[in-house]
Amino acid sequence: MASSEFAAEVVNLLRPRDSGVIRSRAPLAWQLFRAAREDRLIWMGPDSFAVLRAPAERRSGTDGRLLRWADRYWNAWILFGGLLALLGVALLLVALRPVIGREATIYGGFTVLLLVLGLIIIDQLTFQVRAVWRGLRSALGAPLRLETVASQTLPFEQWTLMLCHHVAATGAGALLDAVDRRLAALAGSDEPLACPRNAVTTAHMRTQVAAWSEPLPGAEDGSQIGVRLPRRRPVRTHPARETGAFFFICLGGVFLMLALFAVAIPAWELPACGASCAGRPVTYPAALEWIFYQALWRESPDLSAISWYSRSTGLMARVFLPLIVLVGVAALVYHVQYRRELLREVKAGTERLYRMNRVLLVVATEVERQAVLRRAAKGRDSEPRPDFTGGHPVYRLGVIGGADVVLAQTGMGVTSPVSAAYGVPELLREWSPRYVVMVGICFGLREDYQSLGDVIVGRQLRVINHRIGEGEKRDRGDQVTAGHRLVERFTVADPPPGARVWHGQLLSWDVLVDSPTLRNDLRARYPDALGGEMEGAGVYAAAVRDRTEWIVVKGICDWGREKTYDFQELAAGNAAEFVLGLIEARAFAHG
Numbered sequence: 001m002a003s004s005e006f007a008a009e010v011v012n013l014l015r016p017r018d019s020g021v022i023r024s025r026a027p028l029a030w031q032l033f034r035a036a037r038e039d040r041l042i043w044m045g046p047d048s049f050a051v052l053r054a055p056a057e058r059r060s061g062t063d064g065r066l067l068r069w070a071d072r073y074w075n076a077w078i079l080f081g082g083l084l085a086l087l088g089v090a091l092l093l094v095a096l097r098p099v100i101g102r103e104a105t106i107y108g109g110f111t112v113l114l115l116v117l118g119l120i121i122i123d124q125l126t127f128q129v130r131a132v133w134r135g136l137r138s139a140l141g142a143p144l145r146l147e148t149v150a151s152q153t154l155p156f157e158q159w160t161l162m163l164c165h166h167v168a169a170t171g172a173g174a175l176l177d178a179v180d181r182r183l184a185a186l187a188g189s190d191e192p193l194a195c196p197r198n199a200v201t202t203a204h205m206r207t208q209v210a211a212w213s214e215p216l217p218g219a220e221d222g223s224q225i226g227v228r229l230p231r232r233r234p235v236r237t238h239p240a241r242e243t244g245a246f247f248f249i250c251l252g253g254v255f256l257m258l259a260l261f262a263v264a265i266p267a268w269e270l271p272a273c274g275a276s277c278a279g280r281p282v283t284y285p286a287a288l289e290w291i292f293y294q295a296l297w298r299e300s301p302d303l304s305a306i307s308w309y310s311r312s313t314g315l316m317a318r319v320f321l322p323l324i325v326l327v328g329v330a331a332l333v334y335h336v337q338y339r340r341e342l343l344r345e346v347k348a349g350t351e352r353l354y355r356m357n358r359v360l361l362v363v364a365t366e367v368e369r370q371a372v373l374r375r376a377a378k379g380r381d382s383e384p385r386p387d388f389t390g391g392h393p394v395y396r397l398g399v400i401g402g403a404d405v406v407l408a409q410t411g412m413g414v415t416s417p418v419s420a421a422y423g424v425p426e427l428l429r430e431w432s433p434r435y436v437v438m439v440g441i442c443f444g445l446r447e448d449y450q451s452l453g454d455v456i457v458g459r460q461l462r463v464i465n466h467r468i469g470e471g472e473k474r475d476r477g478d479q480v481t482a483g484h485r486l487v488e489r490f491t492v493a494d495p496p497p498g499a500r501v502w503h504g505q506l507l508s509w510d511v512l513v514d515s516p517t518l519r520n521d522l523r524a525r526y527p528d529a530l531g532g533e534m535e536g537a538g539v540y541a542a543a544v545r546d547r548t549e550w551i552v553v554k555g556i557c558d559w560g561r562e563k564t565y566d567f568q569e570l571a572a573g574n575a576a577e578f579v580l581g582l583i584e585a586r587a588f589a590h591g
Contacts, residue, residue, distance in 0.1 A: 004165065004201035013198050014163060039186065042178045048171060050179050052186065052193075053162040087112075087260055106267055110309055117316070159187055160194040161228075164209060165201045172208040180228075193228035247331035254320045258295055261317060262287040265310050272307035279303055281310070295320050357588050358404040360433035361397075361579065362420060364535045367565075368440040369395075369409045371572035375580045376400070376407070390430035392423055400580065402589025406431055413510040413534045420538030428546045435486060435550070435588060436543045439579050441571045442506065442533035442554035443513055443563075445523050450556060452567040453499050455578050456531045457490045458482060458506035458552035463537045464522075475525070479505075480540060483549025489587040490551065496577040499555075506552055507532035508540070519560035531556060553579055 004010075015025045025031065032051065035041040040052040090112040100108075161179065166172050183193055195213040200206045213226030265287035273280045281287040281303050293300040294314035305311050363369045376397045377383050384395040384407070397405040408427050411418035424436070444450045463477035481487070495501045505528045513519055513532060522532060536552040543550035555571030558564065582588075 004167070005203055006198070006201050006206075009198050010163065010165075010201050013196065040182075042175065042182050044171075044175055044178065047165070047167040048175050049163075049165055050161060050175060051163040052179070052183060053160045054187075055158050087263070090260075090263055106271065106309075110264065110268075112264075158194055159183060159191050160196065161199055161209070162196075163199055163201075164195075164205060166205045166208075167202060169204060172205055176208065176212050195226045195228055197224050197226075245331075246334075247328050250327045251324060254295070254324060257320070258291050258317060259288065261313050262291050265291065265305070265313065268307040268309040269305060272310075281305055290314070291317050294318055297321055356399070356402070356404050357434040357590075358406060358431060359583060359588050360427060360431060360436045361405065361407045362424060362427075362436060362438045362535070362539055363407070363409050363440050364412045364420065365409075365440065365568075365572075367568045368572045368576075369407070371569065371576040372407055372439060372580070375573070375576040376405070390427075392426045392430065394427070394431070401584040401586040403583060403586075405580075405583060406433065410535065410538075412512075414538040415510050420535040421541060422538075424539050424542035425546070428542060428548060433548060435483070436539060436548055437486070437579055438536055438539045438550070438552040438554070439572075439575050440533070440535070440554050441557040441568055441575070442531045443519070443558050443560035444531045444556035445507075445519070445526075445529055445560070446531075447559050450502065450530070451500070452556055452558070453570045453574050454556050455496065455499055455501045455571075455574050456506060456554055456556065457487075457501060457503045458536060458554075459487050459503050460505040461536050461540055461552060462505055462507050462526060462529060463540070464507055464509035464511075477537075478540075480544070482551040483543075486549050486551040489582060490553065493578060493582040493585075493587070496574040496581070499574045499578075501578065502530050504528065504530045506530060506536060506554070508534065508536035508552075510534055510537070513560040514563045516561040522560070532560065 011028065014028060014031060026034075032041060035051045036043070040054075042050045042052070090108075164175075164179075166175050179193075183191065193213070195209050197206055197210070200209050210226060213228045262281075262284055266282050266284060269280050269282045269287075270277065273282065279302060281290040286303055290300050290303045290305060291314065293303075295317040297318055305314060361372055363372060373384060373395065384397050386393050387396050392408060395407040397407055399405075406427075408423065410420040410423035413419050414421040416422075420438070427433075428436070442456060444452075444454070444456070460479060460481050462479045464475060465477035491503065493501070505526070507522060507526060507529045509532060512534065513522070522529065531554070533552065533554055539550055539552065553575055555573075555575035557568045557571035
């Protein structure tokens with residue numbers, strides 16, 4: 001990778017100097033090792049690999065925490081290591097005092113102190129100069145472009161292709177396909193992927209990534225960043241915000257510096273105080289007490305320093321108090337902003353929950369209810385329990401496929417007090433669903449091509465309401481079409497395993513059909529009907545008055561004659577699998 005066209009540009013992206021002269025991130029080998037540990041490295045060889053990065057690099061759990069800390073705070077580790085090395089040198093000088101002499105020890109210790117302060121001052125001055133230069137360039141230069149702002153913010157807000165290296169002129173598509181698969185495995189198929197141009201090491205691969213991703217609307221040609229759109233629209237984002245915790249890091253650094261100062265003070269005070277050293281900081285605890293008083297802009301009641309070096313160090317220690325105050329104010333501002341962002345996110349999430357579509361599943365028998373509950377519990381740790389707070393008892397199945405799913409059981413038919421005709425209106429008032437789906441079992445009318453266990457989607461519902469006169473029988477029931485959005489979604493749904501799905505007309509009649517003669521009469525009178533059931537008319541009547549979309553989906557358990565219970569579980573299970581499978585596919589999350 002070091003010999004690639006844009007290797008230096010990629011290294012500056014992965015290892016910037018954000019806070020001073022020291023690079024802010026760990027060496028590239030360390031970052032690749034960490035990415036491999038977290039399964040973010042897509043490796044196809046030393047000349048073809050890519051690395052993904054999570055939004056703001058947030059990770060849960062403790063696995064690999066030391067690697068993450070070492071990477072994200074590399075400059076702090078290097079600075080801290082340098083301070084420890086200089087402290088070791090200072091301690092070595094103190095230990096060698098009998099050999100090198102008192103004067104050499106004093107001057108050597110003071111030199112070490114100056115080196116420590118110089119390292120810190122140079123690092124902080126570099127940071128301040130760069131910050132001022134960026135501010136002046138932003139204020140006096142050309143206005144920021146859309147892609148510039150996007151390249152600075154998107155990598156912190158969503159998944160990012162942080163490194164892409166491919167040398168050969170062919171095979172780029174295989175690497176990008178592998179990136180797609182790994183992103184889907186790590187974040188799901190509804191996450192976008194930011195693709196910075198300066199994260200790609202070769203010109204050929206930059207062209208491939210630009211064609212593979214989408215430019216931002218309004219961005220110029222050759223944009224600094226593109227976005228690989230997900231297969232599904234993302235549900236939420238998690239922007240990174242500063243929490244203000246850097247105040248405690250600064251506070252710990254100040255305590256460490258004061259502790260280091262206290263190491264050298266006794267070596268300066270002992271030669272200066274002569275024979276009488278009472279009230280002088282000639283021991284490490286006394287020096288520590290005296291320097292902390294100085295940092296608080298106070299004089300110790302029991303101690304005072306006499307040497308010039310000690311007094312100079314005390315003056316330098318007084319700088320820390322205003323520094324801590326300024327950092328504390330900045331940290332408080334950041335923390336307040338962070339909490340406001342969290343509150344906005346919470347409110348936005350709550351609003352999304354309020355706007356979430358609710359799907360009411362209605363069943364009429366025990367076998368139908370158990371089939372839906374078994375299918376809803378698949379892959380979940382907890383089982384749904386009854387909820388009696390809304391009057392009519394329901395089972396809250398939770399959020400499935402981006403929709404809030406509720407299950408209710410009514411009685412059979414449409415005439416009893418507990419039937420769908422009376423229960424569904426109450427459910428509509430209490431739960432305000434966007435969609436109502438009647439799920440269950442029915443009898444089939446076309447055994448010449450249907451099979452027991454097949455599922456019928458009632459695109460049309462024919463309500464049977466006979467008027468019988470002298471020598472005549474007329475049908476005065478409604479013939480209605482189910483909700484168009486539900487019809488569209490169920491049309492493209494995958495059938496349950498081992499069963500077929502039939503779309504067409506269902507008969508709804510408050511009569512349990514178990515007669516060859518009656519069943520043949522229905523088959524002849526309604527040649528377009530695929531089957532019949534008993535509760536759909538009640539669901540339809542209630543949903544239409546409430547302006548709620550509805551549909552009836554039922555599995556064939558018999559042929560309307562010589563009824564048995566042998567295929568009821570199969571038919572109910574296939575209908576539940578068909579409906580809940582479509583819900584899990586996010587068919588009801590939008591629209």
